[in-house]
Amino acid sequence: MNIRTFFSLVLGMLLITSSYVQAEGNSQYKLASGDVIRINVFGELDLSFEELRLTDAGTFSYPFIGEVKAKGKTAAEIEQIIIDKLQGDYLIDPRVSVSVLTYRExxxxxxxxxxxxxxxxxxxxxxxxxxxxxxxxxxxxxxxxxxxxxxxxxxxxxxxxxxxxxxxxxxxxxxxxxx
Missing domain, CATH: 3.10.560.10 (Outer membrane lipoprotein wza domain like)
Known part of the structure; x- marks a missing residue:
């Protein structure tokens, strides 16, 4: 195993662990306007975003999918929406994590x-x-x-x-x- 493969595996494990801890803490939290989320699609830098602020309507724009209605949904529900839309046409087995970075005031x-x-x-x-x-x-x-x-x-x-x-x-x- 080369060093690059090793770091990729470690990063993957960290993302999965981070997603689990984040989901446990925010599993019932419903998103709304003003929240800032992070979306990570493992191995796909073009589909990962460090900071996405939800619009006044509680939506955000995402590549290949368009406008995503996040208001009233949990981070886990947004993960599933992105997985469902990307799977098949764009990616074979997308691994997506969504976490809340900043809550609204x-x-x-x-x-x-x-x-x-x-x-x-x-x-x-x-x-x-x-x-x-x-x-x-x-x-x-x-x-x-x-x-x-x-x-x-x-x-x-x-x-x-x-x-x-x-x-x-x-x-x-x-x-x-x-x-």
């Missing part, structure tokens, strides 16, 4: 010191989101917090606590407390 407003949009991080709670926004103001209420989930088509505000999980695209409002 969440937004926090109201009685925080620095309201605005912040990058989502997996495992984020409202308590940590408040910390990212500089903390609560003196007038903030820890009991009057609402959150609108990005995935909620009705955009219904629901009550939240500081231990509520934050998701990408969420809009959080911290109201004033009554003294």
């Amino acid at each position: 969440f937004f926090i407003s109201g009685e925080v010191k620095t309201p605005g949009g912040y990058p989502f991080q997996p495992g984020l709670t409202l308590r940590r989101a408040v910390a990212l926004a500089g903390g609560l103001t003196e007038r903030a209420s820890e009991n009057r917090i609402t959150i609108i989930r990005d995935q909620d088509e009705n955009r219904t505000a629901v009550a939240a606590t500081l231990d509520t999980r934050v998701m990408p695209g969420d809009t959080i409002t911290i109201d004033q407390g009554f003294f």
Whole structure:
């Protein structure tokens, strides 16, 4: 076995392991506008992309396939779409991995010191989101917090606590407390 073959095998194993770990962490995460994904087709540099930002419509353009609708789909579902479209006509046995590089922002407003949009991080709670926004103001209420989930088509505000999980695209409002 020459050195080039050895490194190709090692790279292949790393990609498979990386895909498995990534899929385990993001298996239920639904993509939407603003997410940045990486697509790797093993052995096909022309079909691999380091950073693809989803459009406002939640789509991206891909060679030989055209516009791919990613909104509401998981990374694993996008992998399967690409495999299905490339297999046969373009590649015999495509090995594809899709991972989320950057999640869309969440937004926090109201009685925080620095309201605005912040990058989502997996495992984020409202308590940590408040910390990212500089903390609560003196007038903030820890009991009057609402959150609108990005995935909620009705955009219904629901009550939240500081231990509520934050998701990408969420809009959080911290109201004033009554003294």
